[in-house]
Amino acid sequence: MKLIIAIIRSNKLDQVRESLVKKGIERITVSRVAGHGRHTKTELYRGKLVVPGLTPKMRIEIAVNDDFVESTVAAILESASGGGDGIIGDGKIFITPLDDCIRIRTGERGSDAI
Amino acid sequence: MKKSYLLLLILLSFNLSAFASGTNEIDSGATAWMIMSTALVLLMIPGLAMFYGGLVRSKNVLGTMMHSFVAMGVMSLLWVVVGYSMCFGENTLGGWIGWNSDYLFLNGIDESIMEGGIPELVFAMFQGKFAIITPALIAGAFAERVSFKGYVLFIILWGIFVYNPLCHWVWAEDGFLYNLGPMGAIDYAGGTVVHISAGISGLVAAIYLGKRRGYPNHHLRPNNLVMTLMGAGLLWVGWFGFNAGSSISSGLGTAQALTATQVAAAAGAVSWIIIESFHHGKATALGFVSGVLAGLVSVTPAAGVVQPIGAIALGILATMVCYLAVILKDKLGYDDSLDAFGIHGMGAIVGALALSFFIRDSWMTEAALANGGTWSSFQQLGIQAAAVGIAIVYAAAGSLIIIFIVEKTVGFKAKPCDELDGLDYAYHGERGYGMLTPN
Numbered sequence: 221m222k223l224i225i226a227i228i229r230s231n232k233l234d235q236v237r238e239s240l241v242k243k244g245i246e247r248i249t250v251s252r253v254a255g256h257g258r259h260t261k262t263e264l265y266r267g268k269l270v271v272p273g274l275t276p277k278m279r280i281e282i283a284v285n286d287d288f289v290e291s292t293v294a295a296i297l298e299s300a301s302g303g304g305d306g307i308i309g310d311g312k313i314f315i316t317p318l319d320d321c322i323r324i325r326t327g328e329r330g331s332d333a334i
Numbered sequence: 335m336k337k338s339y340l341l342l343l344i345l346l347s348f349n350l351s352a353f354a355s356g357t358n359e360i361d362s363g364a365t366a367w368m369i370m371s372t373a374l375v376l377l378m379i380p381g382l383a384m385f386y387g388g389l390v391r392s393k394n395v396l397g398t399m400m401h402s403f404v405a406m407g408v409m410s411l412l413w414v415v416v417g418y419s420m421c422f423g424e425n426t427l428g429g430w431i432g433w434n435s436d437y438l439f440l441n442g443i444d445e446s447i448m449e450g451g452i453p454e455l456v457f458a459m460f461q462g463k464f465a466i467i468t469p470a471l472i473a474g475a476f477a478e479r480v481s482f483k484g485y486v487l488f489i490i491l492w493g494i495f496v497y498n499p500l501c502h503w504v505w506a507e508d509g510f511l512y513n514l515g516p517m518g519a520i521d522y523a524g525g526t527v528v529h530i531s532a533g534i535s536g537l538v539a540a541i542y543l544g545k546r547r548g549y550p551n552h553h554l555r556p557n558n559l560v561m562t563l564m565g566a567g568l569l570w571v572g573w574f575g576f577n578a579g580s581s582i583s584s585g586l587g588t589a590q591a592l593t594a595t596q597v598a599a600a601a602g603a604v605s606w607i608i609i610e611s612f613h614h615g616k617a618t619a620l621g622f623v624s625g626v627l628a629g630l631v632s633v634t635p636a637a638g639v640v641q642p643i644g645a646i647a648l649g650i651l652a653t654m655v656c657y658l659a660v661i662l663k664d665k666l667g668y669d670d671s672l673d674a675f676g677i678h679g680m681g682a683i684v685g686a687l688a689l690s691f692f693i694r695d696s697w698m699t700e701a702a703l704a705n706g707g708t709w710s711s712f713q714q715l716g717i718q719a720a721a722v723g724i725a726i727v728y729a730a731a732g733s734l735i736i737i738f739i740v741e742k743t744v745g746f747k748a749k750p751c752d753e754l755d756g757l758d759y760a761y762h763g764e765r766g767y768g769m770l771t772p773n
Contacts, residue, residue, distance in 0.1 A: 230393075231754045234548060264763045276765075 221318040222289050224282045228300040228311040233278045239299035243291050249281040258308050285331050361451025367584035368456045374575025375463035379406055381572055384565025386474050389672050392557035394478045395766035397757025401473035405466050405489055412493055413462040414440055420498035425508045432502045450583045468497055468528045474672035475536025479546045479753055482761035484746035496732040500527050511721050516704035519721035523580035525635025525686040526725040533679020534726050535733035542737050543747045545669035566623035570599055573630050577637040591637035594645035601649030602629020609657050627677050628656040632685030644692025651688055652681040686722050690715040
């Protein structure tokens with residue numbers, strides 16, 4: 221079992237969700253986050269150009285069984301890029317091992333609970 | 335004896351001089367109320383901004399509120415430049431619009447006082463608020479998916495070519511709907527001019543521009559119903575200026591309109607939550623304020639002619655029809671995002687037609703006299719239906735042409751990437767909130 225954490229552009233959330241659902245991955249958690257990257261796009265505030273200190277992003281967490289890892293990653297890669305124009309800020313995907321998973325309602329553990 | 339002659343002479347000469355100068359005296363009571371009403375109608379526009387702003391997703395909140403706010407800027411200027419002249423000037427182009435070059439920039443009415451003792455500038459400003467709120471109402475139908483530039487061009491063209499002619503026909507003394515039948519088509523405060531025209535134009539725009547991305551498969555949830563409720567509250571308060579101010583006086587007619595307005599709003603709201611309780615088992619806050627609006631909209635054309643029992647009937651009737659219209663929208667699949675047509679269009683059509691059966695007796699007696707004997711509710715219904723039909727056809731046709739022109743020139747529908755970014759960031763470079771919900 222793996223935990224996949226993807227940090228993506230806020231405006232890509234709809235496409236990423238649709239792409240994941242298309243590949244049969246429907247159990248996800250989404251939160252708004254902010255952070256630093258190499259992203260230095262300027263924004264206009266009161267007539268001044270400023271580089272925002274923290275850029276808003278979306279964070280998606282997906283717990284999957286091992287055989288779903290590649291299709292999940294492929295789904296995110298297909299849908300989350302800014303159109304292939306090479307502008308910084310498309311985000312990152314992190315994959316970590318997942319020790320266990322428990323469904324609270326039934327108490328099931330492991331792969332079955334995912 | 336001599337003294338009393340002198341007094342008579344003085345009084346006579348005083349009266350004569352007043353008569354000779356031909357100006358009306360200012361009635362400070364009426365003027366004060368009309369200034370108050372003007373401010374109240376203006377208050378409805380930020381109210382509308384909050385009402386609509388709360389109903390969209392958080393990435394579109396500023397863009398949606400700006401639809402109302404920018405109308406306060408653009409339409410105010412347009413009104414002063416040509417709007418007042420086109421609405422309240424003399425019949426021109428076969429009565430299509432009014433025109434009076436004295437009214438351009440309101441130059442010629444600087445010192446004029448109207449018959450009711452109200453400075454004409456106050457009347458012009460009061461009417462100007464209606465020209466602001468009407469295009470802002472339409473924005474509810476195509477919320478979350480139009481470009482800012484396209485919207486601004488749309489309200490300019492719509493104001494000039496749809497609102498101004500309609501306003502002239504219904505409210506100018508030489509307008510043809512004002513003079514239809516013995517006592518005219520009844521549109522006290524803007525059922526046809528404001529709500530039907532906005533509702534129908536919104537419907538046309540919603541169908542022409544297409545749906546929002548994700549509608550109707552995804553539930554596009556309101557970002558802040560608290561703000562929507564505050565906006566609805568402001569609208570209700572402001573509506574007293576809208577309806578009671580439309581008496582253009584401060585007297586019995588004002589009191590009658592004020593009462594009808596309060597009662598219809600309450601009846602609409604209560605019936606909405608009753609219907610909802612039976613239908614879904616819960617009375618929603620959004621349902622309550624939808625009912626408030628349905629009631630207010632339906633009594634807008636009728637406020638001057640119905641008594642409280644009629645206002646209650648109109649409120650209940652409008653809510654029933656609007657409730658069905660909102661359900662039907664999902665069945666038919668067009669994306670009238672915030673129900674500009676479902677509430678404003680349908681509510682006003684119901685109000686403008688059904689009011690025929692609740693007109694107070696004194697009005698009917700007067701109409702019968704003017705008609706030379708008799709005048710029935712059904713005859714008035716015919717007049718009302720004609721006015722409603724003309725407003726629907728004219729607003730639909732005019733809007734369709736304008737939307738087509740805007741779409742082909744500056745572009746009306748937001749580009750897909752802008753729609754995904756949200757109007758706030760795409761067109762204004764700002765965000766309405768911090769980061770509250772991932773929606």
